[in-house]
Amino acid sequence: MFLINCPYCGERDQQEFKAGGEAHIERPKQPTELSDDEWAEYLFMRKNIKGIQFERWNHAHGCRKWFNMVRDTSNDEIKLIYKMGEKPPSD
């Protein structure tokens, strides 16, 4: 059970949170311009990495805010948490 440091509330138990899948997948600004393949890429394709993964999390039973998390899926270590709209770390 993770201990997650919500950027708005502080450390809380994992059961207050909801995972929201891969982070930094931006909704296309002009969906109508996209081919079926391009739209399908946005709609369905997600990474499932063993190792460092960028994820979205929501403090569902708390402040209801979404934020980003960098997690090592091989040992569940949370490397970094940062707010929505902030750039992911480059390294």
Add this chain to the structure above:
Amino acid sequence: MSENLRVKFSEYIDETIRVSFKFNGKTYHGFKGDTLASALLANNVHLVGRSFKYHRPRGIMTAGSEEPNAIVQVNDNTNRTEPNVRATEVEIYEGLEASSQNCWPSVNFDIGGINNLISTFIPAGFYYKTFMWPSNFWEKYEYFIRHTAGLGKSPTKKDPDIYDHKNIHCDVLVVGAGISGILAAKNAAKNNFKTLLVDEKNELGGATIYQNREFNKIDNESSSDWLKKEINELKNIKNLEIKTRTSIAAFHGYNYLLGRENLTDHLEKKEKHNQIRQRLLKIRAKKVILATGALERPLVFNNNDRPGIMLSSAVKKYADFFGVKCGKQNVFFTNNDSAYESALCLYNKGIKVNAIIDIRDNSNSKIVKAVEKAGIKIHWSHTVVDTRGYKRLNSVSIMKLSNDGMIVTGNKINISCDCLGIAGGWTPAVHLFTQSGGKLKFDEENKVFLPNKYPSDQISVGSCRGDFKLKEIINNLSINLKEFLKIEQVDFDKINVESEKENSKINIWLLPSDKAIGKTKPFVDYQNDATAKDIKLALREGFKSIEHVKRYTTTGMGTDQGKLGNMHALGIIADTTGVKMGELGTTTFRPPYTPLTFGTIVGRNVGEFFDIFRRTPMNDWHIQSKAEFENVGQWKRGWYYPANGETMHQAVQRESKAARESAGILDASTLGKIDIQGSDASEFLNRVYTNAWSKLAIGKCRYGLMLNEDGMVYDDGVTTRLGENHYIMTTTTGGAANVLGKLEDYLQTEWPELDVYLTSVTDHYATASICGPNSKKILNKIIPNLNLSDENFPHMSFKEAQIDKIKCRVMRISFTGEHSYEINVQASYGKSLWDKCMEAGKEFNITPYGTETMHLLRAEKGFIIVGQDTDGTMTPIDLQMDWIVSKKKYDFIGKRSLYRSDTIREDRKQLVGLLTDDPNIVLDEGAQIVSELNQNPVQMLGHVTSSYFSPNLNKSIALAVVRGGKNMMGKKLFIPMENKTINVTVANPVFFDEDNARLNA
């Protein structure tokens, strides 16, 4: 048979309090402080069960939670019965009843014992190979297995006990209160760490408090006396909480641990009453110190499982701690010095030790010298090759080991004995460490797996990290504790420790016999009856991975998870395959360390507290009116209101007719309500709904359909524009929380530039919905000053009004197709609003109706219910709701998906109406639809989603999803049922009042 085997003096047994208990129906006596195992041993009862597969007689093997054999059912046939309990952990109390569970019909005459005689035919994988085929025989096999194998009996009566959950936050959690745990906890607390110390036993001190007094000394007194003084001091230490009878079941990531605190299992029935039985501790610790100790290993040799064969350390504990001699003629069999400490303990109490058999050729330690001096015969370089005695050991045969330990030579010597203490070395208890994600390393020299890399802020101390000698334990504890807690000193830095240093041992995982291995029974896993030859057979058959060998032979798969035998299994695999043990890896230890009761897991969340209920403010009225309730999400909703003994069908028919003929009233408070405010609210609705919202006038309502990004219908409901920048959205009852979550997600992550605020107000309003031709007259009575003319208050509009100075929102919207109003008031006035409506409606025979009638009425109109007529694979086009999808809007959630190659297929399942040729037949919801009856294989076209008998049309109606259904209007289809085929015709899904004349009636 029953005789007293007590030896004098044990400070942990209160011989003034006699306790009587029953085992397998016979009454025995023990004393306060006894476990079921120690009390049985004191009565000379070793035989306590039968083994799982061969039904061999088995006795008590250990004195702790690792016990594989003495698994009992306690208090059978009562509401407190519990299976799979270890007799070594049950503290006896007056009135306790326990019985063997691995035997049928009785422990002394066991029908499954025949398996032992045919055991040559039950090798590894027997169950897989035999019971696989023929498959229709499985039921017979299962009956046989369940009857003869002792899986215990689950309780069938309601659990009378109370269970609890408790969250604990501490700086330091110490698991295990042996000498390492006690010193660690004491020093942590003294350095201002809020500390919790837990131990599964009822006494602190572990094995040190009954350690040999002569060879283990601290500051010139015996280590046991020194530790007792330390334990005494603990109660004066601030910041330290101690919980005994508390075992840690699981160690998860981020130092989250689950413990079980046992509060009443050791008490008499009358003392248990109204007390909390067990408490699940949810512990979040900043730091964890594991001091879980080590488990003694057995030795693997032919017939090493007879009652009377026990771990050497258990023999010692029963004598020292419980004051019980396990045998009158004792022999020890060992590969290290531990057995000598046990032998000396018995000797000092005047209990006879006939011999020690040691596979080593010598040992120079002081303790061995002391045993020699006592005159106990030691057989060096010997091994036990066989044992005898069916229900109780009576002798062992030994032979000389060759220099390489591979074979035996010379003459067989028989030694009579009724108890054999076996000592195969020690296995550090690393279970919790590995559960937490820790990786082990293999110490080739000592043949043990040790903690290597800690995955969280934790350390292992004492023998669970591989320190076995007192001096080594204390020295390493001091170093590690200072580093871990970042403290300058510990209070035991200056103590003077004397203990044995030497402990040479040799490991032979499978000891040789004079017989061929095929003719022997060297057990590795006692609980699951897996022998060394099963493991060798699995290897011969090509299983290589330890995980596969484990499953094929069932080694380590019992309730004890192979705590005793796993190392031997690994060793035998390593020896046979020539792979190093460290490279084989270990199997995974999974939580719980020892079994947990369901009661502990669920705590107080039983019965009506299992899941929360949500009730509307009108709930009491529904109950008084004898409503039948339906669960919708967490809500309790009125389903129908049977009057005068009506059936459900009769009630629903009456309610449905009344709503269309005069007036009906529905409690609609459960609909999800989201308050939407902000200067971009209109733009936001444009993006989340398929239709256009910018031009909706203030005071008007509009129905909206919400899709997922994949184009599939997600939710629907009516949204009302209350002001320029203010809307109230309604959602389905079950979808409210998810819709809010989804909208928040888009607002925060995709469109943060929008000025929009969402607030859930579902619980803040109560809603009464009045429908039917007389609804206008009723509303006029309730709010006389509101102009209800179609000009002033047309369909799909909203008015603010007051009822007795209470503000309310009235929407003229309809889910039934009738002229109707939804009145919303602050939730606390919900009941009085309802009463007013009922009072005003009396002269019109206003009829309360429930969800079933609501569903029927909307089906007459062909209105969908998201989640009933849709299942996450239906687009608005599939639902024939093209009219609600804006062609003009550039984008909305899901728009692009509506013209993917898959969603534009003509042969998708589409919503249609169905009419049965016989108007009296009502279809089953979920029934499959076909177009050809004699097709092979038959092709399913779709299924029925909603089906009712319509009292207003006097015929059966149904909605269905059918492949290519849009183009099938008027087509005959078939619904094959178990006993008949029903003929149906595809129809328009709007069955009633197609031109909506009644909305303005």
